[in-house]
Structure formats: structure tokens, C-alpha cells
Amino acid sequence: MAPCKKCRAPISNAVKSKIQCSTCEDAYHTSCADTPTLDLEGHWYCPVCWKKTMEYSQSMSSSNSKPGPLNTQHFQQIMDQLAQLNTQISVCNQSIHNIKETLMNHSQSITDCVAEVSALKDKTTNLETQLVELQSASSRMVSPKEVDLNLFCAESRDRMEREKNIMITGIPETNCIITDENHVESIVTIIRNGYQSLITSITRIGKPTNGKTRPIKVVERANTALQGSPQTQSIAKITIESINLKVPHLTPNDDIKLQLLTRIKADESMMIPFRRWELHELPALTQGSTIEIWSVKTCSALDSPRYVIVFFQTKKADNLHEDVTLFDNANIKSIRLALNSDYYPQERMLLDFSRDQYADAHFNYTESNKSYHNCQEKRSLVNFAEFKSRPMFVIDCSRRHLGLKSSTVDINSTIKQAINVIKAKNVKLSFEQKFT
Structure with missing residues (x-):
């Protein structure tokens, strides 16, 4: 208690x-x-x-x-934090607004994609329906007989051959075959833009009738075909079993080998010289003109030619009865090669083979061996007399200065003939390049 x-x-x-x-x-x-x-x-x-x-x-x-100074400072900090919170809330509101707009855009894109997908589905359905209809139609069109493949190939080949034929009407009837050939050659040359056509046969179709002209059938030959009589031609099959490439091997001595290993270790570029030949062919010279300007090609400065050889042939292309190693005289008066603004030779050659004035061309031919092989012997295979019947024009442009030249080179050849121009010529230009 x-x-x-x-x-x-x-x-x-x-x-x-x-x-x-x-x-x-x-x-x-x-x-x-x-x-x-x-x-x-x-x-x-x-x-x-x-x-x-x-x-x-x-x-x-x-x-x-009566608040003290400590409570006033604390109150100010609280107000600052409230202001920061208001700013962050404003930023969040703006972000939410942007997200809403993005979602609306995505929603619109999804709606468009859905519409496009539905349209594609409709098109696919239509295409499938058409495919089924085509398959059913093709199954109805197939013949029960099997097509002979050999017969089909033969017919296709015959059609391709007939495409080369030309039918000419309106040429007056003559009893001279040469006159018809001259008319046909002039017309075909115009059709082929001035180049000589490879014509196999020229024949009149039908029986001769008074007052009517028969059409002429012209059969052209393909560029890959060979000329010659069918009795002397034969088909041969060549089988290549092996190819051996012989390359000379050089074995340097120890000093040179050490220098090469040092350059290889330093990863330096090594310049290896080599040569390359190119062959360009002009099917024919322009008929009725004595000057031919041939734009051969456009190449880089590295591919510019060093030696150019021009020669002419008449009716020897793919002809088994002609020797293509023998060139023809085309009554050439002058040949110049233009590499951009540089001309070779610088002066025009005034040649006249009918008067034996072709010493400049023969001199260039004989001197080319000394420049090309870097020797003092000429070693000409064709003497001065034979050069008249089978000339070969050599142009030496190996000493062309390449220091201040442009990056591209236009190669043009100007050929000037005498008045009596030979028909159906084949011009070939071969030039050699040297790279280092």
C-alpha cells in the first residue's frame, strides 16, 4: 500500500x-x-x-x-528544393507530351502499314488466281506430241541464218552479174554505215518476166565463219591435255639477295617492267573518201602506247586460201598518230608508192628494231623492193614525255590515201605498251 x-x-x-x-x-x-x-x-x-x-x-x-536564423536558412533551402521540383515536373510534363506525340505518329504509321499489307495481300491473291489460270491454260495448250529437240535446234539455227539475209527490190534487170553485185554492195554498205559487208551470195528470185524486176536476195556471212570451198574444208577436233608455262627463273647472288630481303622487310614497292600488245581492227575504210580519221580508244596515261604498227589487208579475213601474214598496198599517202595534242610523226609523210617514194615509211620500219630491242642491228625482214607490195607502217612514240601530261590519252589515227582507193579493206592497228 x-x-x-x-x-x-x-x-x-x-x-x-x-x-x-x-x-x-x-x-x-x-x-x-x-x-x-x-x-x-x-x-x-x-x-x-x-x-x-x-x-x-x-x-x-x-x-x-520568433524564428531564429537557423530556421530561416532551412526554410530557404526547402523553397529552393521546391523550385527545383517544379522545374523537374515541367520537364517531365514536356517529355510526357513528346512521348504522346510520338505514340500518335507510330500509331498512324502502324495504321498505314496495316492498310498497305492488306493491299499487298489482295494483290497476292489476285496474282495467285492469275497464276492458277495460266497454269490451267498452259496445260490445255500443251500438245500430246513430244517436241524433237534436234529439230527445234535446227529450225532455230535456220531462222538465225535467215535473219542475215537482205531482200532488195527495185533494181532494174540486167544481164550482167557484176552490175547487180556493184548495186548490191553499194546499198549494203550504206545499210552497214559505210563498213564493208561480208556477202556470200547474190541471187535473183523467180523467173524473168518482161516488164517486172525480180527481187535480189543477199546472203551475208558471219564474222566467225571461214571462207573456202566446201570440198576442201574439213572439221577437226583438238583436245588440249596439258599446258606448260615456261618462265625463266633468276637466282641472285648473296649481295643482291640481301638487298632484296631488306626491301621486302621494309615493305617497299618493287617495280617490275613488262610489255603488253593490243590489236585493234577497223573493218573497212570509208568509201568515197581519201581521208580516214580513226578514233581508236581512250586510255589512261599509264596505258599509252610506245610503238604502233598499222597495216592493211584486202579480203583476207577468215579466208583459208589467203595468206594473212602478207599485207596489202592501199596507196597510202600519209599516216599520223595523235596522242592528245602530240602527233607522231610530227611532220606529214608525203608518200607515193606509184613513184617509189616511200623511203620514210621503210626507214621507220627498219629503225624500229633498233629502238625496240636497244641494239644497233636493223634486221629488216622486208627489203625496200618488197616493202612496196606489202608495207607495214611503224610509229615510234616511246620517247613521249609523260611528266606534265593529262591522266587520260585519246588515241586517234589519221590515214590519207591516193585517189584510186581499193575497195573492201581491213585495217589493223597493233600497239605495244611497256609498264614499270
């Missing part, structure tokens, strides 16, 4: 005669306690605890009425 905190007398266990402090839990008699000191929640405080509570409340009210 605890005594009363105020009177120190013992307190009975009766509830009505006892009251206890809610803070320190000290017991008092009801008569000794100040019962009106109750708060709003029904708690009772002893005088000591009540005094402490009142002092604490007064101190808190005084501190809230």
Missing part, C-alpha cells in the same frame, strides 16, 4: 479515494489532489508534472513566435 505523496498517509485500495499521475505515476488521496487539473483527454497530472508541462508549452510558444 503506497502512501499519499502529499500527506504521506496510507491510501486504501478503494478506487474513489485514490488518484494517480499520468506522467510520474505517484498516488494521491482524492481529497489531497487538485482534481480540476485535467487535460482534454482526461489525464491528471500532479502539481510537479503540471508545472513542468506548462513551462515546456510556454517555451515552445515563444520559440514559434
